[in-house]
Amino acid sequence: MLARLVSFTTCFFIELLLSARLVYRNIRDYKKKKKESPLHSYRCETIVADFLDVSLIAPCIAGILAIALRSRYEVYAWLDVVILYNLHHLAGTNLARILQILTFRRWTVLLAYAATLLIALDIFHVAAAKKIDSAYESALLARLAIASLLSLALARNQVETHRASGRQGIGSEMVFLMNVFIITNAAAALVQLCGATILSSLSLANTSIDGAQLRRGILLACTATQLLCYLPLFLVDIRSILAWIRSKHTRDHNEEGGTRLDSLPGDARLDRISEEGELSGRGMQ
DSSP: OHHHHHHHHHHHHHHHHHHHHHHHHHHHHHHHHHHHOTTOOOOHHHHHHHHHHHHHHHHHHHHHHHHHTTTTSOTHHHHHHHHHHHHHHHHHHHHHHHHHHTTOOHHHHHHHHHHHHHHHHHHHHHHHTTOOOHHHHHHHHHHHHHHHHHHHHHHHHHHHHHHHHTOTTSSHHHHHHHHHHHHHHHHHHHHHHHHHHHHHHHHHOOOOOOOHHHHHHHHHHHHHHHHHTTGGGGHHHHHHHHHHHHHHHHHHHHHHHOOOGGGSOHHHHHHHHHHHHHHHHHHHO
């Protein structure tokens, strides 16, 4: 049980960081465009995206607090609601962002965000009525799997369209981004479909087996794989971090093991310069 709670805490913390980063990025881009063009308007879908990202921060904090106070209160009394809401939020906004990246019509993106918001209200309503069970979770996971499959299909269609255009060397970054979307959404859809099947079978089985731990394990797996779908949105940040690590490692290596030219005698300095010139000449050839 402790390992599962630690895993959920890790997921909540990652979601908290991702949401804060996305909101910061949207505001930064808005200020940049506003400075370049005073007539630039903040698009409706971006406002809705910021609202939903901010709305995810509070449940993440609530989930972390629920786990932190588990010694005094029953942790799973309201933690299940937070888990379901966060999982639904990740899947819904993932689909909406793919639509936005592929420059679909504004009403299509807004419709995806509206569906995400309405289903979230349904989750809170069912939780207030204390009607969350394996059957409801199974139906919810099935809907999330459909959203993941739709995201996969959109990314796949974009890759096929690019290949059919014959411009293989142009837009390689976009193709790579779409391929990452395909892999991550395929993994999320597979786990969600398997989880929905298991939970549906559990709700139909007339046995006395307590499936609470199994249910939460399935929800944890679905949350972890759904978080992977956010990976393409942070590829630039990841590459920047890796480049900074490589440059720092190279700089430290040069400072520790390298030899400065100005510290060498005159003849040795000329030999070093000639050697570097020969190497660069071979590279150009």
